[in-house]
Amino acid sequence: MPLIRHSGSRGTRRRARAAAPLAAALLVAGGLSIWSLAPEQAHAAEGKAAPADDFNGDGYADLVSGAPGGTVSGKAGAGYLAVTYGSADGLDPAERTLVSRSTGGVPGSAVAKQHFGQSFSKGDLDGDGYSDLVVGSAAGSPGGVVLWGSPSGLSGGTALAGFGQAPQIGDFDGDGQADLALFGDAEVEGDDPVTQQANLWKGPLTRAGKPAQVLDFLDKSQWWGYGDEGPGCDTDDSCVDGPHSLGGPVEAKAVGDVDGDRRDDIAVWEYEGDGVWGNHVLLGGATGFKNSGTLGEIGSVGDDGATAVGDVDGDGYGDVVIGAGEATGKVTVVHGSAEGPSAERVQSFDQSLPGFYGAEEEGDRTGSCVAVADVTGDGRAEVALGISGEDFSGLTDAGSAALLHGSPSGVTGEGSQVFHQNSPGVPGVAEKGDKFGAACALLDVNGDGHRDLAVSSTAENASAGALWSLRGTAEGVTTTGATAFGPGDLGAPVTKALLGSHLR
Numbered sequence: 001m002p003l004i005r006h007s008g009s010r011g012t013r014r015r016a017r018a019a020a021p022l023a024a025a026l027l028v029a030g031g032l033s034i035w036s037l038a039p040e041q042a043h044a045a046e047g048k049a050a051p052a053d054d055f056n057g058d059g060y061a062d063l064v065s066g067a068p069g070g071t072v073s074g075k076a077g078a079g080y081l082a083v084t085y086g087s088a089d090g091l092d093p094a095e096r097t098l099v100s101r102s103t104g105g106v107p108g109s110a111v112a113k114q115h116f117g118q119s120f121s122k123g124d125l126d127g128d129g130y131s132d133l134v135v136g137s138a139a140g141s142p143g144g145v146v147l148w149g150s151p152s153g154l155s156g157g158t159a160l161a162g163f164g165q166a167p168q169i170g171d172f173d174g175d176g177q178a179d180l181a182l183f184g185d186a187e188v189e190g191d192d193p194v195t196q197q198a199n200l201w202k203g204p205l206t207r208a209g210k211p212a213q214v215l216d217f218l219d220k221s222q223w224w225g226y227g228d229e230g231p232g233c234d235t236d237d238s239c240v241d242g243p244h245s246l247g248g249p250v251e252a253k254a255v256g257d258v259d260g261d262r263r264d265d266i267a268v269w270e271y272e273g274d275g276v277w278g279n280h281v282l283l284g285g286a287t288g289f290k291n292s293g294t295l296g297e298i299g300s301v302g303d304d305g306a307t308a309v310g311d312v313d314g315d316g317y318g319d320v321v322i323g324a325g326e327a328t329g330k331v332t333v334v335h336g337s338a339e340g341p342s343a344e345r346v347q348s349f350d351q352s353l354p355g356f357y358g359a360e361e362e363g364d365r366t367g368s369c370v371a372v373a374d375v376t377g378d379g380r381a382e383v384a385l386g387i388s389g390e391d392f393s394g395l396t397d398a399g400s401a402a403l404l405h406g407s408p409s410g411v412t413g414e415g416s417q418v419f420h421q422n423s424p425g426v427p428g429v430a431e432k433g434d435k436f437g438a439a440c441a442l443l444d445v446n447g448d449g450h451r452d453l454a455v456s457s458t459a460e461n462a463s464a465g466a467l468w469s470l471r472g473t474a475e476g477v478t479t480t481g482a483t484a485f486g487p488g489d490l491g492a493p494v495t496k497a498l499l500g501s502h503l504r
């Protein structure tokens with residue numbers, strides 16, 4: 001589903017930074033953040049899930065699965081999402097909430113090809129102790145929607161007019177309250193980056209959709225304009241990247257703390273002009289985001305891999321893990337540091353990594369999905385990778401998924417595991433073109449302290465899509481007790497639903 005529409009050309013851009021006397025303020029702000037979890041701790045939860053993963057406050061993580069191809073109210077591709085609630089026995093397709101634009105309380109109405117649910121992000125936006133979900137749609141949609149957590153799960157809906165492009169939740173200013181980063185539609189005009197509307201809403205958010213404050217999206221030092229003669233963005237209209245925009249377009253991918261300042265950061269895929277895209281990190285701060293340089297050597301056209309952030313080496317800095325795109329064929333790990341993503345510590349690997357299962361072949365798509373979180377409990381994150389183009393038993397693109405461990409030196413192949421639909425204990429039968437491993441997530445759905453692997457195949461059953469849940473253990477993931485379900489099991493629209501296009 002294309003994020004970007006292309007339109008006509010435009011003149012060359014001249015870059016001029018606004019004066020930015022904010023360095024002193026930034027220095028003072030560093031290290032003042034407070035890590036408050038008090039609202040979540042108010043619940044006597046049974047399980048041990050991360051609060052942001054838990055919509056109904058029972059301590060079991062809840063899995064959100066997008067079905068952006070789903071037909072709703074007769075509109076093909078209107079899209080829906082399914083929330084399945086965790087329990088001591090894991091996920092049960094009977095315990096679910098289905099949400100679309102036709103659901104009571106959700107603003108808007110079903111529109112063909114709107115692809116509601118193609119992106120989403122979670123966190124407690126109103127500070128009531130129940131995690132909430134912000135949902136995005138395709139370009140040209142009326143915008144995003146916030147669904148609210150409660151003891152009975154997600155319900156209601158609040159419109160975010162104009163901001164439907166992969167909205168993200170995180171504590172970007174570090175005050176302990178979740179904030180909302182919002183992105184509007186963007187276009188590429190010729191070779192030049194253009195403004196993309198972006199808003200940084202400071203939490204808490206009211207149920208009417210009013211933030212506590214609207215912050216500048218980018219730190220003022222990062223603003224720039226087309227004119228290079230004028231006094232700058234704050235005093236004339238030459239500014240392109242003002243308080244509520246950024247140089248775009250960008251596609252927000254994942255949230256985590258890359259520079260260890262306890263302010264969340266956003267990994268983005270960003271258009272840099274002249275037909276070149278690159279991976280960057282928007283580093284959170286008290287006065288808006290600062291944009292990192294291009295990550296690693298993966299800033300090239302078409303190399304737009306699945307991305308997640310987590311602390312693979314356990315040094316306190318989140319590491320950015322980017323799955324193979326068209327250009328590299330390799331997974332890239334850009335390690336975090338106090339300065340942000342490190343230019344020195346970049347790991348690049350494929351299935352030839354010692355200990356990693358299988359052989360690297362062209363078209364494997366190692367890292368077709370990426371999820372990064374600590375499964376085993378040793379303080380270093382595991383990395384789940386889809387290998388959706390993996391062939392085995394003569395089945396082209398049947399697909400598989402892998403779990404690799406973190407180590408002090410980065411991702412290791414030692415002790416890695418690989419699963420597919422023909423693995424003992426995994427429900428289903430592998431077929432040509434299933435592309436198992438389209439999306440993945442690591443969430444503790446059975447509340448035992450070990451995150452469990454959720455993985456999807458969107459091509460399963462004529463693109464209805466399906467989900468698998470494999471339990472996490474102190475050693476990794478086990479196929480014992482593995483479960484699977486599709487849209488029909490959820491009582492949801494089946495035809496070309498693409499269930500599992502996005503998992504969180």
Ligand SMILES: [Ca+2]
Nearest residue numbers: 054056060062
């Ligand atoms: Ca729950």
Ligand SMILES: [Ca+2]
Nearest residue numbers: 124126128130
């Ligand atoms: Ca909430």
Ligand SMILES: [Ca+2]
Nearest residue numbers: 257259261263
């Ligand atoms: Ca940070």
Ligand SMILES: [Ca+2]
Nearest residue numbers: 444446448450
């Ligand atoms: Ca678990």
